[in-house]
Amino acid sequence: MLCREIVGGHRPPLQWANDIRLQAVREQIPEADVAVIGGGNAALCAALVARESGASVVVLECAPVEYRGGNSRHTRNMRCMHEAPTEVLTDAYTEKEYLDDLQRVTGGNTSEQLARLIIRGSFETTQWMTSYGVRFQRSLEGTLHLGRTNAFFLGGGKALMNAYYAAARKRGIGVLYNAEVEELHICEGRFKSGRVLLNGEPAEFRAKSVVVASGGFEANLEWLERVWGEAARNFIIRGTPYNKGRVLKLLLDQGAEPVGDPKQCHAVAIDGRAPKFDGGIVTRLDCVPLGIVVNKRGDRFYDEGEDLWPKRYAIWGRLVAQQPDQIAYSIIDSKAIGRFMPSVFPPISAQTIPELARALGLPLEKVESTVRQFNLAVRPGRFDHQILDDCRTEGLDPPKSHWAQTIDRPPFYGYPLRPGITFTYLGVKVNERAEVQGLGKTTNVFAAGEIMAGNVLGKGYLAGFGMTIGSVFGHIAGREAARAAGC
Ligand SMILES: Cc1cc2nc3c(=O)[nH]c(=O)nc-3n(C[C@H](O)[C@H](O)[C@H](O)COP(=O)(O)OP(=O)(O)OC[C@H]3O[C@@H](n4cnc5c(N)ncnc54)[C@H](O)[C@@H]3O)c2cc1C
Known part of the structure; x- marks a missing residue:
């Protein structure tokens, strides 16, 4: 494969000032160990974990600052395995019951190996989340019936995302808003660089590894119409208008193995x-x-x-x-x-x-x-x-x-x-290290969240599972991306 690279003009790398001043950067974004594409739950989990591992990290979020956080900012809870009652969850919700529930709603259309990994990781992930200022509230009774299985975020997904962004800022993670990734240069499975529209101006970014956490294609009306026909014109998109599947398409075009049926979605x-x-x-x-x-x-x-x-x-x-x-x-x-x-x-x-x-x-x-x-x-x-x-x-x-x-x-x-429509399930296939499959044996491209949800959600849905997928795979992707970057 002929690998095309874009080389930007030489500029001295900036210190990660970790504030909006980074928005002023044009043409060449300072190289980081790990670039994270997306600004929702999966992206921020990956960014924080990569940073914990010692990597320098840049987050490229398509939305402006006031709309940051993707669909994650709309959420309320995540599904969590636990062996005994906790401060925020009643009774127990075992791995077996969780997996049985998932098998039932998906009709067995799930990777059991990855599903178990997510389920097992769910409880300790909630503990990790609290270490970054995420707060949970006591289980709710009433019409939701979820007090046993789902941990509710105090203040909802917006508060969760604000806590993550505050933690990222504190830890020197560079966050670029209005940064829409529109090209990825992947050579023999290895990400080299990418092109982003930063405040509408093209700029190049480089990193030793990349995590894609840019959601599904649910906000792309043309793509929805290709799949659903004219019926899609009457769909309402419940979440962010920024999840247009652009990065998903870039990866699929470059040989990433697809997973999931384009017609399957949470709606x-x-x-x-x-x-x-x-x-x-x-x-x-x-x-x-x-x-x-x-x-x-x-x-x-x-x-x-x-x-x-x-x-x-x-x-x-x-x-x-x-x-x-x-x-x-x-x-x-x-x-x-x-x-x-x-x-x-x-x-x-x-x-x-x-x-x-x-x-x-x-x-x-x-x-x-x-x-x-x-x-x-x-x-x-x-x-x-x-x-x-x-x-x-x-x-x-x-x-x-x-x-x-x-x-x-x-x-x-x-x-x-x-x-x-909440989110689509067509995504990229990953292994248990969150490596995107089909690009090459030693790829440095990792995926987390909606963009790989189809690995475990062939169809159907379990309330709160979207955030569990993104949180656990965000962790894995962040850890592995840092490792791939030599950190
Ligand atoms: C109304 C609503 C309520 C929900 N409630 C729950 C709930 O309570 N529990 C639950 O588990 N799930 C819930 N979900 C589903 C949940 O939101 C998703 O499963 C989860 O947020 C996915 O996280 P993510 O990080 O993969 O994607 P997102 O949070 O959507 O983040 C994707 C990010 O990628 C960015 N992006 C997209 N394209 C590009 C690009 N080209 N370049 C740069 N950035 C890009 C977007 O701006 C966005 O920030 C809900 C969804 C909605 C819409």
Whole structure:
């Protein structure tokens, strides 16, 4: 392979001043031992660990400072194995149970070896995180059902990312914002240099090794449309507009082995009134299991009570994406109010079902008949939305297997639902040292986070697993990149 290199003009290397003054650098960014591409959780974990190992580190974050932190800044928790209760997690969540859960949601489409590595690393990673100022909060009770399995960040992902950036700054890690990596020069598997648009100006960066932690391609509307067709035009991107898969494409074009199906992603049903990008967690609607969901024709199309919501919420984006015009409507009655996380946009309400259908723009008679048939099929049971209760329908297709209660107490409420894409699973294949596969035997290119999530997430999702993947693989990538750089 002919390896092209770009040599910038000679400039004396700057000291890592570790502040925004670095933004003034043009053409040639001072060489670091390790360059980290991306500015989310996986990137910052890798940067901090590489620095711990003695490497000089530069982080290249595409977003401006106020939007730094990628999708990670929207998060709330990470899934964590533990053998006994901790200050922030109840009971135990063993390696076996964690792996079983993962195998179930992915249908076995996961690398068991890498999955075990992530699961085993999850607990000690949370301890490492606290050493960098990340704080966790006591387990939450209520509608999330995650107090046993997931550790919640105090102040959410934004506070987590702020803690990491403060730690990076303190430790002399150079952070460049508005730094979009647009070229990688890899020769026989070895990263040599790259080109970045820094504040819109081209500049070169060099490092002895590189960690790619630049997310998936979920914010690239053209790429989504190539995969999903016109339906993608109705998708809403829940997180950062900066994850366009540019670095992923660069690596794939240079021979990195792909992993994961481009169509597989984490997508949830969100409020159809959400902004196109970056609406974050508040646009998610958790009322689906408490009522029925109909498409624009007024037909139900899936079992709303199939399983506990944390195990099912991630399939609803895809289900809505398969409906005409990629829209659906959650319909509940007043019994459901107070049983799910309050919505950011108020529901559309009405005193009767036909009035609600009219307000939602749905066929009146059809919706009325769908609700009537549903109510007739509901069998009496003991309602408990914390467990898989015995409230179900009989003789209805599709059935509602749990939490089926008649929709009969006004006022009635409706929410428009759209597919809200969280992150894509197509990525680069890695080994247990986070080395990107397919580039060459002794590569110095490492990957962490969404960009390699497809190794363990062939399909489906487990709440909180995205941050676990990024944290544990961020560690591995940072450690190995520092080693590859001779530190
Ligand atoms: C609303 C929402 C809520 C979520 N909640 C949770 C949760 O509670 N728990 C959980 O586990 N997961 C959650 N997730 C998923 C989670 O956000 C991701 O799995 C995780 O943040 C991925 O981390 P990452 O570092 O790989 O990617 P990101 O945090 O997205 O970081 C990628 C970074 O790469 C940068 N970048 C992209 N392209 C380039 C380029 N060319 N050059 C330079 N930089 C580039 C971006 O600016 C960004 O900073 C949520 C996601 C969303 C959208």
